[in-house]
Amino acid sequence: MALRLGLRMQQLQSFRGLATAVRRQSEMSNFPGANSKFVYNLELKRSIENTPEPCYHIMGHDGNIITPEEFPEEITSDTVLDWYRAMNTTNQMDHLLYNAQRQGRISFYMTSYGEEGTHVGSAAALTNDDVVYAQYREVGVLLYRGFDVQKLMDQCYGNENDLGKGRMMPVHYGSKEHNFHTISSPLATQLPQAAGAAYAMKTQHGDRCVICYFGDGSASEGDSAVGLNFAATLDCPVVFFCRNNGYAISTPTHEQYRGDGIVSRAAGYGLDYIRVDGNDVFAVYNATKAARKSAIENNRPVLIEAMTYRIGHHSTSDDSSAYRGNDEVDTFSQDTPIARLDKYMRNQGLWDDDKEDAMQQEIRKYVRSCFAQAEQSAKPSMKHMFEDVLYEKPERLQRQEQEMLAHLAKYPGEYPVDEHSKA
Numbered sequence: 001m002a003l004r005l006g007l008r009m010q011q012l013q014s015f016r017g018l019a020t021a022v023r024r025q026s027e028m029s030n031f032p033g034a035n036s037k038f039v040y041n042l043e044l045k046r047s048i049e050n051t052p053e054p055c056y057h058i059m060g061h062d063g064n065i066i067t068p069e070e071f072p073e074e075i076t077s078d079t080v081l082d083w084y085r086a087m088n089t090t091n092q093m094d095h096l097l098y099n100a101q102r103q104g105r106i107s108f109y110m111t112s113y114g115e116e117g118t119h120v121g122s123a124a125a126l127t128n129d130d131v132v133y134a135q136y137r138e139v140g141v142l143l144y145r146g147f148d149v150q151k152l153m154d155q156c157y158g159n160e161n162d163l164g165k166g167r168m169m170p171v172h173y174g175s176k177e178h179n180f181h182t183i184s185s186p187l188a189t190q191l192p193q194a195a196g197a198a199y200a201m202k203t204q205h206g207d208r209c210v211i212c213y214f215g216d217g218s219a220s221e222g223d224s225a226v227g228l229n230f231a232a233t234l235d236c237p238v239v240f241f242c243r244n245n246g247y248a249i250s251t252p253t254h255e256q257y258r259g260d261g262i263v264s265r266a267a268g269y270g271l272d273y274i275r276v277d278g279n280d281v282f283a284v285y286n287a288t289k290a291a292r293k294s295a296i297e298n299n300r301p302v303l304i305e306a307m308t309y310r311i312g313h314h315s316t317s318d319d320s321s322a323y324r325g326n327d328e329v330d331t332f333s334q335d336t337p338i339a340r341l342d343k344y345m346r347n348q349g350l351w352d353d354d355k356e357d358a359m360q361q362e363i364r365k366y367v368r369s370c371f372a373q374a375e376q377s378a379k380p381s382m383k384h385m386f387e388d389v390l391y392e393k394p395e396r397l398q399r400q401e402q403e404m405l406a407h408l409a410k411y412p413g414e415y416p417v418d419e420h421s422k423a
Contacts, residue, residue, distance in 0.1 A: 054275065114312070118243050156374070188214060191214060244307050279308055
């Protein structure tokens with residue numbers, strides 16, 4: 001009897017131990033799709049109640065450095081002055097070309113008012129070997145890389161000196177020399193392309209990455225989900241740089257999403273991320289520098305959300321007064337990246353009104369001279385319509401070209417052929 005009782009006790013203890021082991025093993029779900037801890041109380045999560053992701057900055061609205069230990073030690077006074085000049089060059093070029101479109105001298109234009117800090121701060125953290133996929137509001141990145149204002153003007157006019165030979169609409173810049181892929185109008189198409197380029201770059205084991213710029217509106221496109229997910233699952237060295245400027249043309253952000261901006265989506269795709277004050281050029285520089293380093297060293301994509309404000313209209317095809325008030329625009333106009341950096345330089349004793357006036361006059365003179373030269377240049381040769389798509393011009397294109405030339409010869413007074421280059 002005692003022996004049986006002892007055996008039963010041993011069996012009971014064994015069963016209890018097995019049950020405990022099974023229970024402990026089942027504390028984690030271990031499904032292929034996700035490995036997470038089991039819970040036993042029903043709770044529907046409300047993401048909109050989560051604490052918003054913080055926004056990194058080191059320079060206050062008054063131009064003072066809040067955290068001196070965060071200030072990039074490699075940035076000298078001369079570098080700051082170069083950044084300020086680059087942002088103002090972009091600003092003056094925007095002003096001139098926007099008015100030129102309103103006068104009918106070019107067909108289209110988009111300004112970058114209020115977003116210049118995202119251009120210069122990010123561009124300064126890259127190397128010239130890094131590859132850029134832009135949207136259409138990053139002209140400052142191309143300028144910072146050494147692309148000349150004259151070439152920008154030539155592109156907007158589509159003249160004979162335009163690298164694109166007049167085939168693209170204005171502001172659709174590109175430069176093989178500067179590793180800047182030609183801009184495409186459809187939104188978010190650059191994200192999957194950037195992921196693919198970064199994957200190819202990873203196989204080369206080099207010290208460079210891809211940076212892909214896009215706006216909050218583009219983040220609503222399907223291609224953005226494709227690009228982010230491909231980059232994450234393929235472990236691509238790419239930095240996705242989102243300019244959250246408050247509006248997708250006329251659609252404000254509160255009508256675009258209910259989550260915490262764009263940066264909150266990074267966790268869902270498995271990206272590293274940071275939200276940064278886009279009007280603080282030093283913070284943008286630090287964030288991009290860290291993102292680039294991480295992307296290359298870890299072969300992991302990084303998402304940067306730069307919070308800023310689009311002061312200008314979406315484009316010359318838009319009138320933003322139809323969907324936002326002047327008070328809102330005026331408020332944000334007081335704290336632009338240019339205005340904040342101006343305050344910083346004055347606080348540091350680097351700047352004053354005389355230097356400001358002299359610089360603005362110098363930039364204005366140069367920008368206007370480039371504008372005049374672009375306007376006076378001939379339009380591209382008509383032969384370019386039949387070139388550069390196929391390596392060898394097929395018979396059908398040769399026939400079409402001859403038909404066009406014959407038509408122009410027959411009706412010489414009906415077409416402005418004299419405005420085109422004969423080269």
